[in-house]
Amino acid sequence: MFTYYDDLDEAENKQVKLNLSSLPDSPVKLTVRLLDAAHDDEPVREEILTGKDASVYLDLALFTTCLVTLEPVD
Amino acid sequence: MQTVSVDFSKNLGQMKPMHAVNNGPVYKFAEDQRVTNIDAFREAGIPYARTHDASFYANYGGEHCVDIIAIFPDFSKDPDDPASYDFVLTDEYMKVMDFAGVKPFYRLGNKIEHWPKKYGTLPPPDFRKWAVICEHIIRHYTEGWANGFHYDMKYWEIWNEPDLDGDDSTHKRCWGGTKLQFFNLFEIAAKHLKACFPHLMIGGPAICNPKGNWKDEFLSFCRERKVPLDFFSWHVYAKQPSRVLEYEREVRAALDANGFTETESILNEWNYVRGWTGDNWIYSLRTMKNLKGAAFVASTIAASQYVPLDMLMYYDARPCALNGMFVTDMVCDCLKGYYPFRMFNKLYQWDRRRFSIRRSDDLRRRRDRWKKRSRDVHLLRRFG
Numbered sequence: 001m002f003t004y005y006d007d008l009d010e011a012e013n014k015q016v017k018l019n020l021s022s023l024p025d026s027p028v029k030l031t032v033r034l035l036d037a038a039h040d041d042e043p044v045r046e047e048i049l050t051g052k053d054a055s056v057y058l059d060l061a062l063f064t065t066c067l068v069t070l071e072p073v074d
Numbered sequence: 075m076q077t078v079s080v081d082f083s084k085n086l087g088q089m090k091p092m093h094a095v096n097n098g099p100v101y102k103f104a105e106d107q108r109v110t111n112i113d114a115f116r117e118a119g120i121p122y123a124r125t126h127d128a129s130f131y132a133n134y135g136g137e138h139c140v141d142i143i144a145i146f147p148d149f150s151k152d153p154d155d156p157a158s159y160d161f162v163l164t165d166e167y168m169k170v171m172d173f174a175g176v177k178p179f180y181r182l183g184n185k186i187e188h189w190p191k192k193y194g195t196l197p198p199p200d201f202r203k204w205a206v207i208c209e210h211i212i213r214h215y216t217e218g219w220a221n222g223f224h225y226d227m228k229y230w231e232i233w234n235e236p237d238l239d240g241d242d243s244t245h246k247r248c249w250g251g252t253k254l255q256f257f258n259l260f261e262i263a264a265k266h267l268k269a270c271f272p273h274l275m276i277g278g279p280a281i282c283n284p285k286g287n288w289k290d291e292f293l294s295f296c297r298e299r300k301v302p303l304d305f306f307s308w309h310v311y312a313k314q315p316s317r318v319l320e321y322e323r324e325v326r327a328a329l330d331a332n333g334f335t336e337t338e339s340i341l342n343e344w345n346y347v348r349g350w351t352g353d354n355w356i357y358s359l360r361t362m363k364n365l366k367g368a369a370f371v372a373s374t375i376a377a378s379q380y381v382p383l384d385m386l387m388y389y390d391a392r393p394c395a396l397n398g399m400f401v402t403d404m405v406c407d408c409l410k411g412y413y414p415f416r417m418f419n420k421l422y423q424w425d426r427r428r429f430s431i432r433r434s435d436d437l438r439r440r441r442d443r444w445k446k447r448s449r450d451v452h453l454l455r456r457f458g
Contacts, residue, residue, distance in 0.1 A: 001417055002078075007313045007348070009366070013080040015075045022083035033417065035372070037365055041413040063369040067417040 001067050004060040011062045018056040018068065023069060027073045030056060036064040046074060087266055089422045091385050092375040093415045094122040094179070096343065097392035098171040100133050100405045111405040114412060115391075119419035124342050124387050126181040126234050131392050133146040135163030143185045143194040146207045151437065153206045156220035168215060168225060175225060179342070179387065180215070181280070183233040183265070186247050189273045197251035201259045208232075212271060231273075231307055231342075232263050232278035237288040257295045268302040277305035280342060284308045284321050291306070293332040305384070306337035309380065311347035313358075315374040318344060319381050326382040341378075342387035345396055346370040362398040364401045365410045372414035388415075 004014055032045040049070070058066060067070075099115040102108055122350045128140040138144050138160065151158035171178050184194030198204035212230060214222035236256040249256050260279055281289055289308070292446035296303050306329055310321045318341070325339050346367050347358045361367045370389065376388050393402040398411030 001372065002416075003365075003369050003372040003376060005315065005369040017075055017077045018077040020076060021079065021081050022458060024082075029165050035365075035368060035410065035413045035417065040408070040410070041417050046180075063365045065369060065372040065414055065417065067420060069420065 001065065002060065004062055004063045006062065008062075013062070013064060014060045015038075016058045016060060018058060020054045020056070020070075021052065023052050023054060024072065025052075025055070028070045029073050031069045031071070032053075032058065033067040033069070034064065035066070036061060041067070080244070089424075090379060091121040091422070093118065093120060093422065094124070094342075094379050094385055094387040095120055095391040095399075095415075096124045096389045097124075097128055097131070097134070098123040098167065098175045098176050099391075100393065100400075101170045101173065102133065103167070103169070103387050109404060109406055111400050111408075112170070112174050113184035114406075114408055114416075115176060115334075117138060117419075118412065119423060120174075120176050120391070120415065121422075122229065122385065122387065123176045124179040124181060124231070125167075125184045125389065126183075126231075126343075127390065127392060127394075128167060128183050130394065133169045135354070139163040139167050140181070140213075141194050142198075142204070142207060143183060144183060145211060149199055149203070153203055153210055154372075155364050159210065159214070161214055161220065161222070165223075168223065168227075172225060177228065178229065179229040180211075180217075180227060181231045181234055182211070183231075184248075185240075186275065187237065190245075190246055190302045191350040192246070192250050195248055195250050197249070197255055197259065201262045202266070204259070205263040207264060208267060212267065212274070216271075216274070222241045228272075229275045229277070229305065230267065231280060231305075232260055232267075232276070234278075234280040235282040235309065237281045237283050237286065238315055246385075253291070257292065260292075261295075261299055261301045264301050264303065268304075271389070275304040275338070277303055277306055277337070277340075280307040280309060282309045282339060282343075284310060287312050289325075289328060293334065296422055297332045297334070303334055303337045303342060305340050306334065307340045307342045309389075310341065311343075311345055313346060313370075314350045315370065315377050318374050319377055322381045322383040338384035339382065340385045340387065340399060342385070343389040345384065345389050345398070346375065359395050362396055363409050363413065364398075367398045368410035369413055371411050372417070375414055375418050 027048050027050045030047050031043050033041050034044045035041050075335040092280050101110040101112040125140045128134045187195045213219035215225050238248045239246040241252045311316050329337050346361050348354045389397045401407040
């Protein structure tokens with residue numbers, strides 16, 4: 001769960017690099033759910049990750065919250 | 075760019091209940107004219123709802139629910155006689171919480187009284203009798219006394235914000251007596267209730283100024299008089315989550331310094347407030363209900379996982395000006411501030427899937443301090 005908060009009412013977007021390690025041997029599905037002006041905890045991105053390590057980039061505008069989940073691929 | 079590293083080989087413990095709130099869902103069992111948010115409560119998995127200020131809201135039961143003067147309206151009556159009690163509308167409110175899967179966190183006392191004449195915030199005429207009345211309320215909801223229930227209601231809180239106004243104030247909104255009178259009430263009530271219910275969590279007193287001397291004097295008093303304190307509750311309103319975290323650490327340190335190392339620290343009123351007067355107050359109320367307020371909520375919930383705090387309870391899920399979760403007149407409509415609770419609940423429900431996080435030195439230090447306290451660390455992070 002990532003949030004970009006500041007008591008300022010304007011600020012530049014931020015980019016976050018998420019490094020994942022010791023992932024399972026089998027593929028996992030990554031889902032990003034977003035809360036911002038246009039989304040209410042809605043999935044906006046899905047991708048399949050393979051291998052023990054992976055990196056994911058997230059762009060966060062001010063006052064957005066995102067929830068990143070990983071689940072085994074059926 | 076900022077980097078967050080997560081190692082899935084590490085197991086760092088369970089999630090803490092950071093998505094508890096003040097007050098429960100709006101619902102009525104009769105179908106006519108029902109406008110409800112009970113499904114939203116369920117989806118967010120709200121674990122606990124504190125009952126403070128419930129009696130402001132008509133659909134919970136208004137003046138006839140929760141507060142001691144509502145349940146036991148005539149203090150001259152026999153506290154052992156079920157006929158002395160009026161449980162009807164409080165029963166209904168507890169049934170709604172049970173129907174939603176929310177556990178009540180019951181505040182024994184009264185709502186704040188902003189008006190010039192005081193009623194339920196005046197000191198009870200007899201502190202021992204007041205404690206016996208509270209005992210019977212607990213027995214009603216947990217042991218079935220007086221045609222009652224066997225609910226799993228663990229937390230019983232004695233009073234609310236007795237430190238809001240000083241002894242010399244002419245407008246005491248939450249406690250009409252002196253500080254020492256309150257300490258006396260708390261000692262009598264806590265000792266009586268803990269003796270009756272050793273298995274329950276008896277605590278309080280929901281102070282509003284965690285930085286002040288009042289807190290230190292109260293904790294010293296409890297230590298010296300051996301007053302049981304299963305949890306210590308307190309409040310803070312701020313514009314930066316970092317400020318909230320600062321208080322969370324300070325309260326824990328004060329508890330430990332007074333020997334209350336096993337006492338839970340529960341922050342059971344918090345929200346965004348830039349200022350309490352004029353434009354700052356209006357700005358605060360607007361912020362609570364918009365995306366910025368939602369980000370403040372998400373950030374505070376997330377960051378509080380890393381500090382020695384046992385529970386967060388947002389103020390307020392009751393339809394009112396400080397409710398950033400639901401539209402006041404149409405509680406079936408969620409505001410932006412509802413969604414961080416639902417998002418966090420996904421993590422809370424997955425707490426058997428443990429994570430480790432490695433990021434900045436600051437975060438590592440925070441995590442290490444937390445681990446030293448045998449508490450938990452989780453995959454949550456805020457930026458800003």
